Amino acid sequence: MKRLQRILAIVISLCIINATMIQTVHAGMISTEEVARLSSNNQAESGHARLATALARADVRAEMERLGVSPTAAAQRIAALTDTEAGNLADKINSAPAGASDVLGAIVFIFVLLIVTDILGFTKIFPFTRSVR
Numbered sequence: 001m002k003r004l005q006r007i008l009a010i011v012i013s014l015c016i017i018n019a020t021m022i023q024t025v026h027a028g029m030i031s032t033e034e035v036a037r038l039s040s041n042n043q044a045e046s047g048h049a050r051l052a053t054a055l056a057r058a059d060v061r062a063e064m065e066r067l068g069v070s071p072t073a074a075a076q077r078i079a080a081l082t083d084t085e086a087g088n089l090a091d092k093i094n095s096a097p098a099g100a101s102d103v104l105g106a107i108v109f110i111f112v113l114l115i116v117t118d119i120l121g122f123t124k125i126f127p128f129t130r131s132v133r
Contacts, residue, residue: 005132006120013116020112047086051078054093 017053054060061071082086117123121131 002132009120009132013119017112035051046083047088047090048078048083050082050090051086051093067127 016084052075055071055074064074081089114123114125115129118126118129119132124131
């Protein structure tokens with residue numbers, strides 16, 4: 001009976017871990033004309049222009065000043081970048097998560113992992129868990 005409980009606890013914990021890693025994807029058909037138009041827009045707009053546009057935003061300027069970076073110094077550094085460097089930086093800015101970091105996800109993962117190991121009886125960290133052993 002204890003062996004069955006242990007196997008069941010392992011299977012349930014693996015199912016919970018698997019369920020938290022599922023991501024949804026929304027896809028749709030894109031016409032050839034739309035792809036051509038978007039690629040021509042991306043090629044026409046250089047990385048320097050995209051960075052200058054981002055730097056011109058009021059919230060970006062306010063945050064830079066709060067961190068002690070002068071907007072003129074940032075503009076000079078952007079001007080010193082090559083086209084490929086500016087393009088790569090602009091792409092990273094566009095694809096970066098807005099205000100998110102993986103620290104919270106790692107903390108939650110470690111917490112769940114420790115709870116599961118407590119329940120399985122491998123560790124005894126949390127007093128509110130009961131071991132299946």
